[in-house]
Amino acid sequence: MIRNASFAAIRGTAPIGIFGIVLIASMILWLPEYYLNIAVKTLFYVGVALAWNLVGGIAGQFSLGHSLFIGLGALLPAAMLLKSGINIWVGMGLAALVSALLGVAMSWIAFRFRLGHLFFALITLAFGELGLLLVLGTEYLGAASGLFLPTGDSAFESVRLNFTGQSFLTLLAGALLAFGVCAWVVRTKLGYYLGAIRNNEDAAQAIGIDLFKYKTIAMVLSAILSSILGTLYARYSGFVDPNVYASPLIIVEIILFTVIGGLGTLWGPVLGAVLMVPLGEVLRGSFGDTLPGLHFVIYGLLIIVVIRLLPDGLIKSLRCDPARGAQISAPRRAAAKADI
Amino acid sequence: MDILFQSVLQGLLMGATYGIIALSMGMVFSVSGVVNFAHGDLITLSMFVAFTLYTVLGLDPYGSVVITVPVLLLLGGALYWFLIKPLAGRPVTVIQLTLGLMLIIQNVLLMVYGGEFHRVPSALENQFLFLGEGVVLRVPQLVAFGVAIVMSAALFVVLGFTDFGRCVRAVHQNPRAAALVGINVAKIQLAAFSIGMALLAVTAALLLPGTPLHPSDGLRYTLVGLLPFVLGGMSNFLGILASGLLIGIAESIGAVYISGTTGMALPYMMFAVILVFRPQGLFKGRS
Numbered sequence: 001m002i003r004n005a006s007f008a009a010i011r012g013t014a015p016i017g018i019f020g021i022v023l024i025a026s027m028i029l030w031l032p033e034y035y036l037n038i039a040v041k042t043l044f045y046v047g048v049a050l051a052w053n054l055v056g057g058i059a060g061q062f063s064l065g066h067s068l069f070i071g072l073g074a075l076l077p078a079a080m081l082l083k084s085g086i087n088i089w090v091g092m093g094l095a096a097l098v099s100a101l102l103g104v105a106m107s108w109i110a111f112r113f114r115l116g117h118l119f120f121a122l123i124t125l126a127f128g129e130l131g132l133l134l135v136l137g138t139e140y141l142g143a144a145s146g147l148f149l150p151t152g153d154s155a156f157e158s159v160r161l162n163f164t165g166q167s168f169l170t171l172l173a174g175a176l177l178a179f180g181v182c183a184w185v186v187r188t189k190l191g192y193y194l195g196a197i198r199n200n201e202d203a204a205q206a207i208g209i210d211l212f213k214y215k216t217i218a219m220v221l222s223a224i225l226s227s228i229l230g231t232l233y234a235r236y237s238g239f240v241d242p243n244v245y246a247s248p249l250i251i252v253e254i255i256l257f258t259v260i261g262g263l264g265t266l267w268g269p270v271l272g273a274v275l276m277v278p279l280g281e282v283l284r285g286s287f288g289d290t291l292p293g294l295h296f297v298i299y300g301l302l303i304i305v306v307i308r309l310l311p312d313g314l315i316k317s318l319r320c321d322p323a324r325g326a327q328i329s330a331p332r333r334a335a336a337k338a339d340i
Numbered sequence: 341m342d343i344l345f346q347s348v349l350q351g352l353l354m355g356a357t358y359g360i361i362a363l364s365m366g367m368v369f370s371v372s373g374v375v376n377f378a379h380g381d382l383i384t385l386s387m388f389v390a391f392t393l394y395t396v397l398g399l400d401p402y403g404s405v406v407i408t409v410p411v412l413l414l415l416g417g418a419l420y421w422f423l424i425k426p427l428a429g430r431p432v433t434v435i436q437l438t439l440g441l442m443l444i445i446q447n448v449l450l451m452v453y454g455g456e457f458h459r460v461p462s463a464l465e466n467q468f469l470f471l472g473e474g475v476v477l478r479v480p481q482l483v484a485f486g487v488a489i490v491m492s493a494a495l496f497v498v499l500g501f502t503d504f505g506r507c508v509r510a511v512h513q514n515p516r517a518a519a520l521v522g523i524n525v526a527k528i529q530l531a532a533f534s535i536g537m538a539l540l541a542v543t544a545a546l547l548l549p550g551t552p553l554h555p556s557d558g559l560r561y562t563l564v565g566l567l568p569f570v571l572g573g574m575s576n577f578l579g580i581l582a583s584g585l586l587i588g589i590a591e592s593i594g595a596v597y598i599s600g601t602t603g604m605a606l607p608y609m610m611f612a613v614i615l616v617f618r619p620q621g622l623f624k625g626r627s
Contacts, residue, residue, distance in 0.1 A: 060432075062432050062435060109612070109615055109616055109619065110619075112619065113619050113620070115619060115620065117431065117432050118369075118373075118374075118375050118431055118432075118435070118574075119570070119574075121375070121432075121435055122375065122566055122569070122570050123570060123611075123615060125377075125563070125566065126563065126566060126567060126570070126608055126611055126612075127608075127612065129559075129563050129608060130605055130608035130609065130611075130612060133601050133602070133604050133605035133608060134601075134602065134605050136600075136601040137600050137601040137602030137603075137604075137605065138602075143601075144601065248559060249559070252439045252442065252443065255436060255439060256436075256439065256440060256443070259436050291451050292447075292450055292451065292455065293446070293447030293448075293450040293451055294447070294451065296443045296444075296446070296447040297443065297444050297447045297448055297451070299440070299443055300440040300441060300442075300443035300444035300447070301440070301444060302440075303436060303437070303439070303440035304423065304437060304440050304441075307427070307433060307436060307437050307440075308426070311433070
């Protein structure tokens with residue numbers, strides 16, 4: 001039943017989706033270089049916000065430790081390329097694998113016993129900081145000074161396309177992968193299990209859902225996606241600074257984008273990142289010298305406004321048919337009762 | 341051996357201050373069930389207020405508590421009343437809110453004071469105490485330790501033996517029953533939150549002598565408070581204080597025996613290892 005319905009939905013939206021992807025991809029032809037760079041950054045944040053939302057929103061486990069996966073994805077392949085001469089795509093696979101294992105380890109520590117959402121947020125933040133300190137102390141990963149990747153060398157050297165354009169396409173592929181995984185998750189049994197876990201862990205357990213197993217699956221999927229996006233973006237940006245990629249601050253940003261868009265919804269993280277990243281970049285471009293940090297203050301103020309006025313995020317206020325939004329986002333209030 | 345003794349002693353002194361940060365988190369958590377992730381940023385905010393008082397009035401950081409404590413008391417009260425209380429029963433939303441607050445405080449400080457490091461000198465800053473065979477202690481650290489111990493003792497007395505303390509414990513155990521016996525729950529929560537913030541203002545003054553100030557330090561203070569808060573079982577106050585001392589010792593030993601940032605990671609590694617064996621924290625139970 002569900003299968004058929006979702007296939008029908010996919011068949012119905014497929015032409016629009018393909019048209020949309022082609023339209024976005026065509027940006028490399030007509031968007032000026034400066035804006036294309038902003039678009040690349042936006043795609044990275046769309047991807048990682050989607051990946052974070054899988055654990056933080058859809059499964060309702062508020063992780064503050066995803067910087068581990070992004071940092072690992074950014075630093076490990078870069079270090080392997082520079083220090084050991086290993087192809088960056090091989091490194092990307094390896095980093096994704098290590099991230100998956102790390103995700104399992106983190107889940108094992110946090111989810112073995114039901115210790116509550118606040119506890120999970122607290123210990124993942126501590127793990128994120130531990131990861132940053134360990135990276136800063138590891139010479140192989142560039143320590144505190146970071147790594148410089150040569151831009152331009154890549155698998156597509158034969159293609160006549162400048163580096164920003166190439167990066168735009170790889171990041172678009174990464175973001176689409178993240179979107180695809182999330183769309184698949186919310187349409188399958190796994191998504192319903194995760195939704196049940198988010199809304200009421202006691203009830204979910206009572207009807208026979210293995211809490212530990214499904215939370216861990218969500219964590220691993222999210223870790224792999226975050227790591228892959230970390231690699232893709234590091235390859236584009238050239239300078240891999242551990243204080244950016246492995247810092248808990250990047251997670252705070254991602255969470256704010258997701259919450260502004262709509263926590264736990266499929267399109268929320270996309271909307272949040274697409275609105276906030278360009279806004280932040282433009283603000284940074286115009287006020288970076290006189291008022292550094294202004295864009296962060298605006299992010300912070302916006303999140304307070306959104307929480308107070310639109311507790312379900314911007315996406316809920318855009319939706320014309322409430323039923324579709326309700327599918328995964330409505331019972332947040334109920335979920336909150338089961339917290340602590 | 342002297343070095344070990346010195347680093348343990350120094351860690352113990354620092355740890356008491358971390359314990360106070362964690363106690364303030366525990367105080368807020370135990371009555372309202374929320375965790376404020378902008379805790380450390382309120383400490384930096386208070387430090388910058390002290391810095392301004394020093395540049396304008398030439399006030400010693402220890403003297404500036406006369407102003408920073410009321411400022412944070414009021415700010416904390418306003419924060420609780422207007423932002424956190426409306427989100428009652430939704431602790432995860434409060435996390436999101438306080439993460440936003442963290443960005444706001446950090447970057448407003450950056451815009452006002454710039455990205456350079458600042459210092460607030462104190463009269464006690466360069467005083468040392470020699471304890472025989474090469475063990476040297478900085479007087480500001482001794483002061484911090486003494487004040488932290490006195491403050492936590494006062495907190496325990498207040499919580500254990502006064503009407504206010506009994507109300508706090510009642511709200512902690514069962515807010516609905518507390519309301520039924522006539523306790524004004526919202527007022528108790530407001531008071532606990534404000535007192536928690538005032539503790540942070542005192543902590544800021546204790547940390548100031550000899551510590552360089554930077555707007556982005558807040559997260560670090562949040563983290564050193566968070567570790568003992570979790571290890572101490574989140575609402576066991578004695579456990580939280582003991583864990584603070586433990587984290588302080590781990591930090592100081594890591595700094596002395598392991599080079600660079602890997603040494604700074606020692607408390608976090610210890611934290612992770614303890615959680616593997618005791619996920620509920622070192623000290624379970626309620627105060």
